[in-house]
Amino acid sequence: MSQNVRLAVYPRKGGPESITVIEGELGPLAPDHIRIDVHYAGINFADLMMRLGLYGAAPPFPFTPGYEVSGTIIEIGKDVRNRSVGDRVVAMTRYGGYTTIIDVLPDQSFILGPSMKLEAAAAMPVTYATAHHMLVHLGRIREGDTVLVHHAAGGVGTAVAQIAKAKGAEMIIGTSSAQKKEFVESMGMHHISRGDDFVALCHELTNGRGVDHALDPVGGNHLLKSYKALAKGGKLYTFGGSSAVPGQRRNILAALWMWWRFPRFDPLRMMNSNKAVFGVHLGTWDKEEIMQDQMKELVKMQKDGLIEPVVDSIFPLADVAKAHTHMHQRKNKGKILLDCRY
Ligand SMILES: NC(=O)c1ccc[n+]([C@@H]2O[C@H](COP(=O)([O-])OP(=O)(O)OC[C@H]3O[C@@H](n4cnc5c(N)ncnc54)[C@H](OP(=O)(O)O)[C@@H]3O)[C@@H](O)[C@H]2O)c1
CATH class of the missing domain: 3.90.180.10 (Medium-chain alcohol dehydrogenases, catalytic domain)
Structure with missing residues (x-):
């Protein structure tokens, strides 16, 4: 019909x-x-x-x-x-x-x-699958891990906070616009205002160690800063380029600027510091059977009251x-x- x-x-x-x-x-x-x-x-x-x-x-x-x-x-x-x-x-x-x-x-x-x-x-679906994909499927997050996430008050950010907590993360650090501090804290995260020196603050909050997982949807040279916030053995996830969108209009210069400033990681340095960089794009991720399992786990976690x-x-x-x-x-x-x- x-x-x-x-x-x-x-x-x-x-x-x-x-x-x-x-x-x-x-x-x-x-x-x-x-x-x-x-x-x-x-x-x-x-x-x-x-x-x-x-x-x-x-x-x-x-x-x-x-x-x-x-x-x-x-x-x-x-x-x-x-x-x-x-x-x-x-x-x-x-x-x-x-x-x-x-x-x-x-x-x-x-x-x-x-x-x-x-x-x-x-x-x-999108926010929790993305968060789960990074922290659980790729990152194998473990109890006691520390996590840094940017745009912490948004859809993916709040999903990351809940999944990381459910998996036993010791500390979750979230950056956002300053006026969302209270909200970010209410989600169980340490808040850092956008524009503050989050690399230094992450090291300070982890007694100089750095974080085990850094989730970066900003792109450009911000990604390199997130890499610097990592502990040895840490994992960086590059999953967005929000800095290409400074306003409501298309700004091709901002997009090119972001792309130009994306870091090119040196494999030798990565090897020596035991750091990993994951590229994440759910829109092109076509392993349907893995996605199905991820969604099933998420639905169960919601049923068990671990995420909402x-x-x-x-x-x-x-x-x-x-x-x-x-x-x-x-x-x-x-x-x-x-x-x-x-
Ligand atoms: N790779 C993937 O598969 C994948 C999947 C899902 C999402 N993502 C990425 O994850 C990020 C969050 O996505 P979401 O859908 O959950 O959005 P969201 O975080 O709910 O909403 C956008 C938030 O991002 C921050 N932001 C930073 N730059 C911005 C800009 N230029 N314009 C507007 N807001 C900006 C703002 O928070 P603050 O100012 O408080 O930071 C805003 O509230 C995005 O970059 C998105 O592209 C990637």
Whole structure:
């Protein structure tokens, strides 16, 4: 059966005002797909970068962004056996999530337990999978480890704090804009204000040792500073380039400046200091079976009360531009969601 939908579209590169919400029609459901009535869609920093044309892995314009949704299954394809109409699910959509209704393969979705609210579910996939991927899958975090994370008050930052704590980290240090100090501390982190000398402060807080894990989404020469904050045997994760986005408009000079200032690590120095550097990009990570296991563990951790997504704000789909502006203005503490029913 065809279905009317409402969806947000990026027609071309532009600021938040360029996003257009349009009406459309979804054709009949494919036999191997499920159809989800989307309640909430998650907003990620990558969505902003895609809109500005600064995200290599994005589809060509025009397209609908959105990596993750939560909602209720309203139809199942005739070949689908392991899902039912009425199931509450969270799904990883890899684009297209800013919409009222979406079709996905059953394996892209996870059935939610009764304790999981749909809001919390939509706030989980990207941020928690990224945090889990770095700390657990790549980093093998151990009890007593110390962690440094930047943009600590944001979606990934709060997920890192909760997962690191659940895995027994001794100390989690988080940098953010100064006005989020109280919030960052309430998440169990030591707060350092953006712009302060975090390398010196990390060494001070760890009695000169440095941190075991440094998670850097800023890029450019900031990455080298994060490397310097590491202890011997420490691991650096490079997972973003937020410094390429100084404002709401595309700024190609800032992007080039960031890229130019990315450090080129010397393998001999890395060898001598026993340090590792991991590159992390969930958008191009295609080991589906590992991702499935990661999501299953995350769902279990939520059920066990070890993690709980922090939702900053929920904007109606019609106000998607305001939601993006909110993130550009660095106002969010936790995750921003779209309510796709409005
Ligand atoms: N590689 C991957 O697979 C992957 C996956 C997910 C996310 N990421 C990266 O992780 C970072 C966090 O992502 P998120 O979705 O969780 O976003 P977020 O942290 O919830 O929101 C953005 C926050 O980043 C900080 N920020 C730094 N520079 C900014 C800028 N130029 N404009 C606006 N905000 C800026 C602000 O906090 P403060 O000012 O308080 O620092 C802001 O509140 C991003 O760099 C993103 O690209 C990477």
